[in-house]
Amino acid sequence: MTVKTIHVAQNALNANREIALQNRAALDSAGVVAVNLMASPGAGKTSLIERTIEELKGQIRIGMINSDTSPAVMDAERAERAGAVAVHLNTADRCHLDAGMIRDAIACLPLREIDLLFVENIGNLVCPAAWQLGTHLSVLIASTPEGDDKPYKYPRMYSGAEALVINKIDLLPYVTFNVDYFRRGVEALNQGLRTFALSCRSGAGLIPWFDWIAFLAARETTVLQ
Amino acid sequence: MHELGVVEGIREIALSHARSAGASRILSVRVAIAKSSRYLEDALAMFWDEVCGTSEASGAQIEFVHVPGEWLCLACSKSFAGGREVCRCPECGSQWVKPVDAPECYVESIEVETGAG
Numbered sequence: 001m002t003v004k005t006i007h008v009a010q011n012a013l014n015a016n017r018e019i020a021l022q023n024r025a026a027l028d029s030a031g032v033v034a035v036n037l038m039a040s041p042g043a044g045k046t047s048l049i050e051r052t053i054e055e056l057k058g059q060i061r062i063g064m065i066n067s068d069t070s071p072a073v074m075d076a077e078r079a080e081r082a083g084a085v086a087v088h089l090n091t092a093d094r095c096h097l098d099a100g101m102i103r104d105a106i107a108c109l110p111l112r113e114i115d116l117l118f119v120e121n122i123g124n125l126v127c128p129a130a131w132q133l134g135t136h137l138s139v140l141i142a143s144t145p146e147g148d149d150k151p152y153k154y155p156r157m158y159s160g161a162e163a164l165v166i167n168k169i170d171l172l173p174y175v176t177f178n179v180d181y182f183r184r185g186v187e188a189l190n191q192g193l194r195t196f197a198l199s200c201r202s203g204a205g206l207i208p209w210f211d212w213i214a215f216l217a218a219r220e221t222t223v224l225q
Numbered sequence: 226m227h228e229l230g231v232v233e234g235i236r237e238i239a240l241s242h243a244r245s246a247g248a249s250r251i252l253s254v255r256v257a258i259a260k261s262s263r264y265l266e267d268a269l270a271m272f273w274d275e276v277c278g279t280s281e282a283s284g285a286q287i288e289f290v291h292v293p294g295e296w297l298c299l300a301c302s303k304s305f306a307g308g309r310e311v312c313r314c315p316e317c318g319s320q321w322v323k324p325v326d327a328p329e330c331y332v333e334s335i336e337v338e339t340g341a342g
Contacts, residue, residue, distance in 0.1 A: 002339045003252065006242050011328040012256070015237035016230065098230045127227045130263075155323070 016131060019099035023106060023134025030111035032063070033216050034119060036097075036133055038157065039141035040150075041123030044167040046075040047200035048141060048209075049118045053082035055210045060217040061085075063114035065105045067122050069093050075120065084118075085109060096127035099134055116217040125154040137162040137216070144168045144177040151185030159189040163196070165209065170199040228268035231330060232276050235269075238332045239282055248337035253286040255333045260308035261294020262329035269330075290333065295325040 011017075027034050037045050046066070053062050064086040066076040076088035087108045089101050102119065109117070119135055121128045140161035142150055145168060151158045158164070164186060172179075186193055196212070198205030239254045258266060266289050273287045293306040300319035314322050 001249075003336060004246070004248075004339060005334050005336050006246055006248075007334050008238060008242050008332045009334075010238050010332050012231050012234045012238070012330040012332060013328075015234035015241075094229060095227055096230070100233075130227065131230065 013130070013132075016099045019103055020132035020134040023099055023102050024136075026103075026106060026111065027117070027134065027136070030114070032111050032114050032117050033219060034117040034133075034135035034137075035213075035216070036119045036121060036128075036135040036138045037141060038121045038125075038128045038138060038161070039123060039143070040125050040146055043123070043141045043143040043146065044200050045120045045123070045141055046078055048165065048167065049084075049120060050078050050082045051200050051203075051206060052118075052210060052213055053079060053084045055206070056214055056217075057083040059214055060115040061113055062217075063109050063111075063117040065089060065102065065109070065117065065119045067091055067097050067101070067120060069095075069122060079118075085114065091122060095122055095124050096131050097121050097133055098131045102133045102135075116213065125150065125157050129156045129160050139163045139165060141165040141167055142182075144171050145175045147175075148177045148179070148182040149185070151182065151189055155189050158186055158193075161190065161193065163194040163212075164190075166195065166197040168199055168201070169197050169204060170202040228264050229272045229276070231264050232269050232272040235273075235287075235330075235332055236276050236280070236282055239285070239335045240280060242335055243281055243337050246337060246339065248281065248339050250338040251282045251285040251335055252338055253288055253336045254282070255288050255290060255335070257290050257292050257331050257333045259292050259294040259324075259327070259329040260306075261296060261324040262309070264330050285335075294329070295327060296322050297325050298322050 039045050062084040064079040064084045067089040069091050071090045073088045076086040079086040087105050089105050138161050196209045239251055243251050277283045296307045297304045298314035298319055299321040301317040303316040305315055313320055
């Protein structure tokens with residue numbers, strides 16, 4: 001027996017990044033555009049997915065990977081009832097999705113029968129930002145009752161997103177949410193971030209979001225790299 | 226709980242290097258962690274034995290070495306070294322500071338046992 005030291009010098013997150021790249025390749029080869037949806041609990045991730053499926057199911061085939069920290073499958077069932085193919089990931093108390101979980105979930109999905117895949121991350125404004133999944137885009141959902149200071153308090157989440165949804169705009173008259181203050185915070189972190197202000201409940205502002213999702217689903221995945 | 230995922234990453238990196246070297250067992254893993262890291266060393270150590278299970282890393286020690294964390298002052302643009310407790314720029318006193326997005330936790334080296342002489 002010989003003992004020897006091997007020099008490694010590798011970021012601890014590299015192992016995750018490798019799997020994320022494999023996930024991306026699997027999605028690309030099946031022609032699936034994948035969107036990582038991140039938000040705090042209760043911001044409306046599932047509601048937005050549900051509304052989008054209901055609106056677009058005649059045009060595009062939508063899949064959904066739901067995640068929660070428990071076996072509660074109700075969100076995946078909501079997506080199924082709306083007309084998507086869905087799978088539920090129980091992270092068993094883990095605070096974010098990682099690439100390995102997505103690899104397992106996409107193995108359960110008929111990828112060739114899906115144009116657009118929503119990945120609903122764990123409701124959390126901290127940890128999901130650090131973990132690549134292999135999805136093409138990250139969309140952050142803020143909601144007006146959370147308050148207008150969230151970009152200032154959770155900068156990493158805002159700086160890493162490719163699009164932002166401000167949900168529950170129908171509640172603006174009832175909550176303290178200064179849209180200008182919020183937007184200034186977002187602009188400082190992520191200049192020109194594509195933003196959709198809408199309400200899943202009232203339906204206000206949903207059309208531009210639907211159009212964008214339909215546009216994404218029609219793209220060649222390689223254009224989104 | 227994100228330390229659990231980080232520790233799994235450390236295990237995967239260690240196993241892949243050990244297997245490439247034809248090692249039969251990993252004795253120890255040396256992990257460098259920035260003083261400004263979000264990851265808590267105690268939590269990483271807590272999950273280590275659990276994630277190594279029955280793999281070649283089972284029983285391996287995890288050792289930490291600390292490297293300085295780099296911070297940036299968003300008010301005066303000065304960068305400075307510091308730990309997690311940093312909340313003020315030493316230059317201008319502003320609290321508008323953030324850790325520089327550098328790898329904050331990496332596997333520096335592993336010690337392995339090989340069958341060959």
